[in-house]
Amino acid sequence: MPKTFQAQMANNGGRWHLYVVLLSTPVRQWPEHAWPRTAPTPTLTERARTLAGLGYEVAPAAEWEWIEDSDTPGDPASPVRLIATVTVRPLRKEGRA
Numbered sequence: 001m002p003k004t005f006q007a008q009m010a011n012n013g014g015r016w017h018l019y020v021v022l023l024s025t026p027v028r029q030w031p032e033h034a035w036p037r038t039a040p041t042p043t044l045t046e047r048a049r050t051l052a053g054l055g056y057e058v059a060p061a062a063e064w065e066w067i068e069d070s071d072t073p074g075d076p077a078s079p080v081r082l083i084a085t086v087t088v089r090p091l092r093k094e095g096r097a
Helices: 044-053
Strands: 005-011 017-021 031-035 054-058 065-070 080-090
Touching: 005 054, 017 044, 044 054
Parallel strands: none
Antiparallel strands: 005 017, 005 080, 017 031, 054 080, 065 080
């Protein structure tokens, strides 16, 4: 069974950022991508292409899940941070299972 990871996409009022969480690796080395625009939200197709460019694909039966967070927990006036997460796996190399 291939190893899986979590990919996250976040926006706090600026550009959308997508990254693959590699817990045993320093954050600065995580595969990542930032879209140059702030809106609209990247489509499923754009996310899939970006993940492929980073060497990953959405795991079978996995779906994007969305949550809201805030920069200042408990402060209803704090800017909202949208975070999406999905399980991914490394792309399979041609000729390898």
